Amino acid sequence: MSVYGKYTDAKLLDLLSKDDQQAYTEIFNRYCKLLINHAYKILQNQDEANDIVQDVFLAIWNKRKDLNISGALSSYLYRATKNKILNHIAHEKVVLRYADSISGFMENDYAFADLNQREEELQIIIAKEIESLPQKMREIFILRKLEELSYDEIANQLNISDKTAKQQVYNALKKLKEKINPFLVVLMFKI
Known part of the structure; x- marks a missing residue:
């Protein structure tokens, strides 16, 4: 176990804001599987669950200097994952509904x-x-x-x-x- 494994989430976030890649890796290792399991329970698709969580962690890395997390990091990560899932579901359902309406037009020889x-x-x-x-x-x-x-x-x-x-x-x-x-x-x- 590295020294990073002993750090609190707050300490890891502080190090992350200073471009510390090991802090990012520790956050990823600490929460990745939990978030993927959470996403999978909702989406019932392993690839989509993996993609959602990868997007969440990518966003954290890209925003590392500006992250202002009040409260627990785990709560923030679950909320971010939930929002990504809701956006994904919304996008998929809108696309399916639109595709169905287009199919209806095509069946009528438009x-x-x-x-x-x-x-x-x-x-x-x-x-x-x-x-x-x-x-x-x-x-x-x-x-x-x-x-x-x-x-x-x-x-x-x-x-x-x-x-x-x-x-x-x-x-x-x-x-x-x-x-x-x-x-x-x-x-x-x-x-």
């Missing part, structure tokens, strides 16, 4: 030139707009529209009122509609 390019453009725009929502609004929106939880379930899970959950979803839909509608109009004229 001709689409540049279909793949337009599909990719819309996927990117939708994912970007969901990502740009404020964190709490994004989380509530994902739980309601993508994970299809009821407002009561969301309220219980996040310890908020169901009215707050409804208002957040309404606000999110309004923002998304404002951002996405102009693109859809342009897309329709290209067809």
Whole structure:
């Protein structure tokens, strides 16, 4: 066991902010397997779980000089992993729903030139707009529209009122509609 294994998380974070790669390695070794197991329980896909956790640790390394973690490092890592998982699930479900709607059009013999390019453009725009929502609004929106939880379930899970959950979803839909509608109009004229 190296001397780094004896350091507290706070000491490791301090060393990490000073570009200490061994501190980073110790944090990685200390939490990587736990986070992958956590991600796997939710995603049920080992490759996706590994990718999510790798992204979390990459972000920590890239932000090492600016990290300001109040509270336990483990809590921060679990929260970061959870947010990455929610974003991943949102992106996957949006892509699947859009692909299903495109399939419906194609079954009706609609001709689409540049279909793949337009599909990719819309996927990117939708994912970007969901990502740009404020964190709490994004989380509530994902739980309601993508994970299809009821407002009561969301309220219980996040310890908020169901009215707050409804208002957040309404606000999110309004923002998304404002951002996405102009693109859809342009897309329709290209067809």
